[in-house]
Amino acid sequence: MRDPNEALRELAPAWKLSLADDGDPCLLVPAQQVHCHAGRSNLALVRLLGRPGIVSLNDAAGQPVYAQLTGLTAQSATLRMGGVAQTLTLGSFTRLWRGDFTTLWRVPPGYTVAAAGKAAIPADWLAARLATAAGDAAPGETSAAALKPRIAAFQSTQGLAPDGLAGPITLMQLNRATGVDEPRLQTE
Secondary structure, three states, X not given: OOOHHHHHHHXXXXXXXXXXXXXXXXXXXXXHOEEEEEEEOOHHHHHHXXXXXXXXXXXXXXXXXXXXXXXXXXXXXXXXXXXXEEEEEHHHHHHHEEEEEEEEEEOOOOXXXXXXXXXXXXXXXXXXXXXXXXXXXXXXXXXXXXXXXXXXXXXXXXXXXOOOOOOHHHHHHHHHHOOXXXXXXXXX
């Protein structure tokens, strides 16, 4: 399909989201405690995130088309477009893939993004999730200074750069580690 918004609308049911037939889904989903995350990616990061998303591919004329990436194994990638699934060899997929990846993720209660793009994450929620992920009984101190090394330690366990900042990728991994109900990329 030629419209990335149409591809995102096809992904919405897997997230139990209800979206209008028009408009930018990434502007509509925050009302349902979900945000979009889009950018350049590589297979290693897509595997690490382990979630379905939208990829842009080159068609025969070199023009972009958009599909859901629903599965990724060591040998193949499964794409879904217009309700039809197709499995490609990993080599074929990487030749067609433009490197763009857009996915959805459930945001913490009270999560806000300021105009400058800086996110506000409730410290109590973050401390509790980090404690759960680490197997600790109590969340501990919730000051920014106390949370930064705990975030960095979590990032290290997840194969992320340990910068101590709870950005979208770190929060996606924290959701996964603590059992938040989000769709998973098929890996078998």
